[in-house]
Amino acid sequence: MTSGSERCVVQREGVGATARIIQRRALLLTRIVVDLPTLMVVRQGSKRLIGPGGEITIPAGGAAAIAGGRIFDVINRPAAGGIYEAEWLVCDPTVIAGFAADGEGAGRPIAEAMAIGAMAPDFTSAFDRARAAVFAGGDLPHMVAVQRIREVLGWIGHHGGRFAAPPPPSVAARIRALVSRDLRATWRSNDLACRLAMSEATLRRRLAAEGLSLTGLLADIRMSHALMLLQATDLGITRIAFDVGYDSPSRFAARFRQRFGHPPAAVREHVADRMTVQPYTDENTGISAK
Helix, strand or coil, rough: CCCEEEEEEEEECCCEEEEEEEEEECEEEEEEECCCEEEEEEEEEEEEEECEEEEEEEEEECCEEEECEEEEECCCCCCCCCCCEEEEEECCCHHHHHHCCCCCCCCEEEECEEEECCCCHHHHHHHHHHHHHHHHHHCCCCHHHHHHHHHHHHHHCCCCEECCCCCCCHHHHHHHHHHHHHCCCCCHHHHHHHHHHCCCHHHHHHHCCCCCCHHHHHHHHHHHHEEEEHHHCCCCCCCCCCHHHCCCCCHHHHHHHHHHCCHHHCCCCCCCCCCCCCCCCCCCCEEEEC
């Protein structure tokens, strides 16, 4: 069985997914897509989430319940003289739906993200057990693992929020789900259109209606996954480049810098002087950071 403290991303079908994130310097990371409902617990440092509806800051010992299908700008700040460390737990939509169907879903639907202050020891223990259930795989019965996720959902409800049933996935979300299963593949518009049971023209028209191009979306999917691997694993940058579909590490690094404004190594390196985040407005999202 894999330990919940190991540096990897783990998914368990019908239960959820989890990872431990480490970042050694403060960086502004723009247009980060949260595909599925997630509970993010900050262990060291702080996290700032900036969305269209406002912003929240999560200190060490706190958490944020984040709705699925949302886009944020994110600033992870290491603790003074230390690191930024957090753990996230994605709750499988089937578990959320079952929880709601049983009448357990108290609280208001979370529109974007809900900040949770200092977590009670029992809440922290429930979160740790749920993560361990994802890592345990077949060593722990499925229904027991599901119950551990439901316990976390109960704690979120105790704090006044709940994950709403996700809306029907957009074309971009469906493409993200498909491409994420095999990032090394050469995905073409005709392949994706066939998988989504639509013509290429319809695919491009639907993406254009969402303000996206297929080329840009595919690059963003690969770069977003690369960012996760940089934060949540100890894999080398060359290996990560290969894993997300790039044969050339230099081309990968250039594309990563183009997407996030920082080279891949910046996510892991430590600098004595923290970066100063400059105010900006992102033209693609309209999100402002101050």
